[in-house]
Amino acid sequence: MTLSITEPIQTKLPPLTTECETPVTEEDMKQAVRTLLLGLGEDPDREGLKDTPKRVVKALKFLTAGYHQSLDELLNGAVFHENTNEMVLVRDIDLFSSCEHHILPILGRAHVAYIPNGKVIGLSKIARICEMYGRRLQVQERLTVQIADAIQGLLQPQGVAVVVEATHMCMVMRGVQKPGSWTSTSAVRGVFESDAKTRQEFMSLIRHNPTFH
């Protein structure tokens, strides 16, 4: 994905590009997909598959575009001073990621809450943060922790709580083949960790029966 960035405040990590970071060219990647197709017993030259290596490489680059983003770029200064002690909760953020073990989709939702300590962030940026970490090869546990730590680091709030509920295609379509199974992971920091009542309030606000289609 492309973000329109006018003035990045501070870019800790320079944007990576496949070209400068790795000697692997796009052509190499396409060849690798072609080899996979051959290994599957397919004819990569038949009409329907002719452009598949190109499409697969493009799709994979899109799904892992989060490697080339940094929090600074993504925020673009959208941190504001605000004196509030009330919980900010963004729930049901659609999350698309790819499992690092099988490169198959992880589909789910994130619920992110924090209690400010003088600083707040644009609400849409919370979804952007989830998206940035989602667009990498992931395990759900790490994805959850990365979102929590990002908010913690950016705002130093009184507390952060993140719950991710997701279904893993590597479980649904292969292996144990359990459609409808979903995994819930959480990461809590600050008052959400130390105060059971605050944590409880968050948990009751996000309680529902998730359905994934």
Ligand SMILES: [Zn+2]
């Ligand atoms: Zn997997």
